[in-house]
Structure formats: structure tokens, C-alpha cells
Amino acid sequence: MDGTWTAVREAGPDGPTPSPLEASRERVVKVSIVASKSELTQLCEEMEEQASAFESAPAGLIVAWAAERFGPKLAMAASFQDAVLIDIAVNVDPTIEVVFLDTGSHFPETLEYVETIRARYDLNLTVTKPAPGAEQWPCGTAQCCEFRKVRPLKQALAGKEAWVTGLKRVDAPTRRDAPIVSYDENWGMVKVNPLATWTEQDVAGYGADHGIPQHPLLSRGYLSIGCAPTTRPVQIGEGPRSGRWSDSDKVECGLHV
């Protein structure tokens, strides 16, 4: 696996009707960690088997598998809304690379929290900056997230084969079916979501049990924390992510679609 980008050919029109899963593999995709279509199929099948096996596995076990399977070609993206997954991951591998996307629009409290957590765990932390041209796009547009999140993360993950994320199925309807492990065609990498089956209560309980510092804005009603211009506190009765992009129909920033 040499990180070469390889185009996978399109399915022929005369073959048997593929299943949706097969069809998705047949599309022209760019893959970074496989050199042929058969390797891609093999990798997808391996990840599907792992996903089933991990459905009720502890998050630490999932991270341990990923660390063993991908070694130094594994990294983790962290929003620093909380540090639960960081705590789990560094217990498995204290050297795991953690990537924080500094969009240039974070709350000062988030940047303080990053430093608190960096010091607590002596993190192997990579902090990205927005891609050139980001300033052309107003906050809230898809391009803003593309330049401040998606492109910097792709650059930070170059050469990696897998990334760990804190995505949870309860976060949004778009994440309802998120697998614990999968090959992500958009990113050309394996994506590992150890907290996919967790609830907000699970996260809070783990944080309290392990004495993990909380984000300073949590106690002020910010239950999901992104960039400052597009995040507001949540009102009683609202869902945890209802304070994100609340004046638009946007629910994802492009990292998980």
C-alpha cells in the first residue's frame, strides 16, 4: 500500500445487476490505500466483517484493533468538544496522531480547551490551518467548511490509511446508519467510529467516571460545539446539535458525508 491514487474502472453495462454495495464499489472512485479493484473489494469485505463484529464492542477494543491493523498510518480527528475519545485512544496508543482543525473561527474557549487537553495527555497533536482562499467564502457556506475543514484534514491525513472519528449515530439523521468501521470512498481511507453506538449520556458518563475536563462552554448550554459564528447554546427541549447551523438547513460540514 503505497498511497498511490488509482482510478477504479466503471462497471460494464452487460454484467449481472450489482447489489447496491457492489454498485457503490463499481463507481469510478479514487482510492489511496489500494492498488486494484480486487484489493478494494477485499478491503471493503474485511471492514464489513469487522463492523459487524464490533457492533457491541468497547470503544477501546475498536481503537486497539485499528492501531494494530494500521500502525502509524492511523490518525484521529478530534473536534475537542470533549476529550472522551482522546482519553480512550491515548490509553491504547499514547503516540497516536490527533488532528485538530483550527478553522480560524473557533471560540476562544475551544482553543483554551485544546491546550488543556494537549497538556493533560502530552498529545501528539497536529493543528491545521485553513487552506489558501478560505477568506473568500462567508461563514456558513459549503465552501467555508471545504476550505477550513475538509481540505486541511485531507492534507493532514495524506499518507494515512485510516482515521478515527468521534462520530455518533445519535448526532444526526445523516449519521443514523454510520458503521463502526468502513472503507470511506470519499476519503479513500478506512474510517473508524469507535463511539458510533454511544449516546450523549454515555459520553457524559465516561467523562465523569474518568475525571476528564469538560469544554468550558458545556455548562453554558453549548451541547455541540463547532465554529463560533454557527454555534449557539441549546434551549431546553432541543436536540444536542440543534445549536449548530441553526439558521440554515445545514447539518454536516463535509467531513462525514
Ligand code: SF4
Ligand atoms: S462551521 Fe461555519 S465557520 Fe466553521 S468552517 Fe464551517 S461554515 Fe465555516
